[in-house]
Amino acid sequence: xxxxxxxxxxxxxxxxxxxxxxxxxxxxxxxxxxxxxxxxxxxxxxxxxxxxxxxxxxxxxxxxxxxxxxxxxxxxxxxxxxxxxxxxxxxxxxxxxxxxxxxxxxxxxxxxxxxxxxxxxxxxxxxxxxxxxxxxxxxxxxxxxxxxxxxxxxxxxxxxxxxxxxxxxxxxxxxxxxxxxxxxxxxxxxxxxxxxxxxxxxxxxxxxxxxxxxxxxxxxxxxxxxxxxxxxxxxxxxxxxxxxxxxxxxxxxxxxxxxxxxxxxxxxxxxxxxxxxxxxxxxxxxxxxxxxxxxxxxxxxxxxxxxxxxxxxxxxxxxxxxxxxxxxxxxxxxxxxxxxxxxxxxxxxxxxxxxxxxxxxxxxxxxxxxxxxxxxxxxxxxxxxxxxxxxxxxxxxxxxxxxxxxxxxxxxxxxxxxxxxxxxxxxxxxxxxxxxxxxxxxxxxxxxxxxxxxxxxxxxxxxxxxxxxxxxxxxxxxxxxxxxxxxxxxxxxxxxxxxxxxxxxxxxxxxxxxxxxxxxxxxxxxxxxxxxxxxxxxxxxxxxxxxxxx
Numbered sequence: 001x002x003x004x005x006x007x008x009x010x011x012x013x014x015x016x017x018x019x020x021x022x023x024x025x026x027x028x029x030x031x032x033x034x035x036x037x038x039x040x041x042x043x044x045x046x047x048x049x050x051x052x053x054x055x056x057x058x059x060x061x062x063x064x065x066x067x068x069x070x071x072x073x074x075x076x077x078x079x080x081x082x083x084x085x086x087x088x089x090x091x092x093x094x095x096x097x098x099x100x101x102x103x104x105x106x107x108x109x110x111x112x113x114x115x116x117x118x119x120x121x122x123x124x125x126x127x128x129x130x131x132x133x134x135x136x137x138x139x140x141x142x143x144x145x146x147x148x149x150x151x152x153x154x155x156x157x158x159x160x161x162x163x164x165x166x167x168x169x170x171x172x173x174x175x176x177x178x179x180x181x182x183x184x185x186x187x188x189x190x191x192x193x194x195x196x197x198x199x200x201x202x203x204x205x206x207x208x209x210x211x212x213x214x215x216x217x218x219x220x221x222x223x224x225x226x227x228x229x230x231x232x233x234x235x236x237x238x239x240x241x242x243x244x245x246x247x248x249x250x251x252x253x254x255x256x257x258x259x260x261x262x263x264x265x266x267x268x269x270x271x272x273x274x275x276x277x278x279x280x281x282x283x284x285x286x287x288x289x290x291x292x293x294x295x296x297x298x299x300x301x302x303x304x305x306x307x308x309x310x311x312x313x314x315x316x317x318x319x320x321x322x323x324x325x326x327x328x329x330x331x332x333x334x335x336x337x338x339x340x341x342x343x344x345x346x347x348x349x350x351x352x353x354x355x356x357x358x359x360x361x362x363x364x365x366x367x368x369x370x371x372x373x374x375x376x377x378x379x380x381x382x383x384x385x386x387x388x389x390x391x392x393x394x395x396x397x398x399x400x401x402x403x404x405x406x407x408x409x410x411x412x413x414x415x416x417x418x419x420x421x422x423x424x425x426x427x428x429x430x431x432x433x434x435x436x437x438x439x440x441x442x443x444x445x446x447x448x449x450x451x452x453x454x455x456x457x458x459x460x461x462x463x464x465x466x467x468x469x470x471x472x473x474x475x476x477x478x479x480x481x482x483x484x485x486x487x488x489x490x491x492x493x494x495x496x497x498x499x500x501x502x503x504x505x506x507x508x509x510x511x512x513x514x515x516x517x518x519x520x521x522x523x524x525x526x527x528x529x530x531x532x533x534x535x536x537x538x539x540x541x542x543x544x545x546x547x548x549x550x
Contacts, residue, residue, distance in 0.1 A: 144450030
């Protein structure tokens with residue numbers, strides 16, 4: 001049985017490639033079907049809800065269009081007005097991308113410092129979203145998430161830092177592995193990191209005059225490159241490559257947690273001037289915010305980027321909030337110093353920790369969902385953070401769940417020379433993803449809102465009062481236990497083996513207060529099993545028990 005069969009996942013969100021046709025006065029694209037916008041009776045162009053409506057305009061190329069030309073549009077629907085920033089895409093073409101969130105008629109008018117781009121107007125009709133298009137993900141139920149249309153979303157993430165910019169055939173291997181996995185969120189860098197001898201197909205900025213190409217240098221993380229880049233001139237080809245891969249993820253129903261800055265740089269991109277940092281940030285948001293499956297991770301291991309101060313990170317958050325008209329999810333990830341996630345621009349916490357027992361105090365301090373985005377890696381490399389067993393990775397996902405939080409997987413198995421490890425992309429080799437798929441299926445089957453930690457429980461457990469209780473015994477070899485279920489509520493019980501991925505429903509119906517769980521024989525309701533208010537368990541470690549109201 002493969003991972004796809006295990007998950008029985010429904011159809012993913014749909015998307016299209018957005019062809020980069022230059023010189024078009026207006027270009028309309030339907031991000032769900034891949035076709036040009038259709039004309040209904042009366043001639044109105046249509047785009048589905050949470051798809052991408054795109055305006056493409058021919059404009060000036062003199063000087064430096066990235067510095068010299070401003071472009072935006074106001075989109076109007078009934079009483080609402082949404083301002084969207086455009087961007088230069090090379091080849092005399094400027095683009096504005098808009099993700100409509102409401103059905104009905106929309107109109108727009110452009111504003112620009114260039115006369116050829118100013119005052120352009122048009123309209124379109126937004127139709128209902130197609131099957132599989134649930135819109136962007138937002139925070140819901142205080143500590144959890146859901147799609148814009150109300151569909152539950154539980155993040156089960158993984159890490160493939162280099163997927164958006166890596167070369168063939170590894171990008172193809174990566175998306176194929178993701179499609180056959182349980183992961184519905186992937187952490188990916190926008191700015192490049194070293195790829196060894198594999199090289200880079202493109203770079204985010206143009207080479208400085210006289211600089212070497214740098215495409216095939218043998219560069220690992222933080223190894224200095226011989227190339228020099230002009231960070232005032234963005235390379236649209238690089239961002240077009242990223243867009244194609246964002247759409248591949250969207251088609252597969254996978255959220256892209258876009259890492260905007262990181263410390264693993266070989267080309268000086270982490271040492272740009274503040275003006276260049278801000279320009280790159282605004283450009284990336286203008287290009288990518290229209291994709292419904294985008295999240296913003298301001299940085300990975302922000303405290304290892306020694307060229308930036310805490311004030312810089314706060315500024316990047318403020319720019320992101322101001323530049324993104326759709327309020328995509330926002331976070332920042334640390335190495336040693338945890339960022340203050342109570343700040344208003346953080347929508348959720350992204351942690352490099354696995355001390356799940358501290359989740360309650362963190363929720364109390366931040367009042368936001370928590371994703372433990374780096375809980376170390378399953379693998380066999382020499383570094384301690386990169387050689388967890390599959391059993392331990394599975395265990396950490398279960399501990400996250402019963403502490404009312406979420407986790408992201410990572411993998412760093414040794415690979416043949418020249419091939420990437422999964423933390424960059426390529427092939428998925430580990431044994432934990434099948435078990436993570438089992439847990440994801442269980443969670444999606446049993447709750448619509450997520451499970452909250454029972455903070456005073458003797459063993460880690462989570463659920464919903466008087467309705468759902470999920471216990472995980474971790475390494476404890478429990479042979480029997482008095483489960484503190486509420487009186488007057490009847491529950492069915494299921495014994496779960498997370499590693500072997502089995503479920504066995506226990507006979508009878510259970511109820512009772514903290515003194516024990518009363519077993520009620522359906523054929524003799526006045527009898528108690530064995531004369532005691534407890535359940536006999538296996539005595540094996542890493543087992544779980546699920547109680548569901550009947």
